[in-house]
Amino acid sequence: MCDWRVDPAAGENRVTVVIPCRNESGSLPGVLAAMPDGYRALVVDNGSADGTADVARECGAEVVYEPEPGYGSAVHAGVLAARTPIVCVLDGDGSLDPGELPELVRLVRAGADLAVGRRRPAPHAGWPVHARLGNTLIARRLRRRYGLDVHDIGAVRVCRRERLLALGVTDRRSGYPLEVLVRAAQAGLRVEERDVTYRPRTAGSSKVSGSVAGSVRAVRDFWKVLT
Numbered sequence: 001m002c003d004w005r006v007d008p009a010a011g012e013n014r015v016t017v018v019i020p021c022r023n024e025s026g027s028l029p030g031v032l033a034a035m036p037d038g039y040r041a042l043v044v045d046n047g048s049a050d051g052t053a054d055v056a057r058e059c060g061a062e063v064v065y066e067p068e069p070g071y072g073s074a075v076h077a078g079v080l081a082a083r084t085p086i087v088c089v090l091d092g093d094g095s096l097d098p099g100e101l102p103e104l105v106r107l108v109r110a111g112a113d114l115a116v117g118r119r120r121p122a123p124h125a126g127w128p129v130h131a132r133l134g135n136t137l138i139a140r141r142l143r144r145r146y147g148l149d150v151h152d153i154g155a156v157r158v159c160r161r162e163r164l165l166a167l168g169v170t171d172r173r174s175g176y177p178l179e180v181l182v183r184a185a186q187a188g189l190r191v192e193e194r195d196v197t198y199r200p201r202t203a204g205s206s207k208v209s210g211s212v213a214g215s216v217r218a219v220r221d222f223w224k225v226l227t
């Protein structure tokens with residue numbers, strides 16, 4: 001099932017990839033197999049009922065449990081547990097390619113404080129219209145009100161761990177990525193954005209933008225951050 005193993009020779013240049021997961025056992029093997037050399041996956045499971053944690057471990061990833069539900073809660077637990085200076089955050093649903101992380105890591109090593117991916121949909125990406133429209137409007141607000149040169153809400157991000165923790169992000173649900181950007185802007189951090197490919201999730205079902213309930217929750221979370 002898995003052909004990815006930690007590369008012990010990677011040493012100091014290692015990077016942690018935090019992967020928040022709820023019921024992603026179908027997609028995870030593919031995500032973990034695509035991890036670049038020297039990138040160590042740290043899967044944060046909260047409340048999966050499909051063996052996500054076992055699959056993650058079988059594929060060589062470290063697993064952390066987080067009892068408090070929510071995307072932000074899982075990501076924060078992963079960042080706390082990470083031990084490398086640079087931390088990436090990527091979804092576990094197969095919609096994003098870990099092979100595109102090194103370009104964002106390169107930006108951080110070159111001096112950016114936070115590097116984020118702008119999702120560019122591959123054909124038939126299945127990105128719901130309401131989610132795309134919402135992202136576009138929020139990104140416009142981020143540009144106008146916070147002076148950030150971004151066009152997405154930072155679903156993929158790479159940061160120096162200490163700097164990310166120092167931002168003091170408090171949202172523990174879907175508002176987390178947006179709050180990272182807002183706080184980074186307020187702290188005067190250098191934020192850079194690059195295109196990343198966005199594909200349909202490879203298995204399982206959406207917990208956020210794919211359902212009406214998830215979208216309503218996300219809009220509420222976003223609104224709290226921006227007002």
Ligand SMILES: Nc1nc2c(ncn2[C@@H]2O[C@H](COP(=O)(O)OP(=O)(O)O)[C@@H](O)[C@H]2O)c(=O)[nH]1
Pocket residue numbers: 019020021022023024044045046069070071074090091092093201205206207208209210
């Ligand atoms: N640990 C954890 N992961 C979550 C939670 N909600 C979403 N995720 C993960 O966050 C990522 C993005 O969620 P997803 O369902 O793909 O949202 P969508 O892309 O808007 O459809 C996936 O890896 C999910 O498994 C949660 O409450 N806890």
Ligand SMILES: [Mg+2]
Pocket residue numbers: 091093095201206
């Ligand atoms: Mg997704």
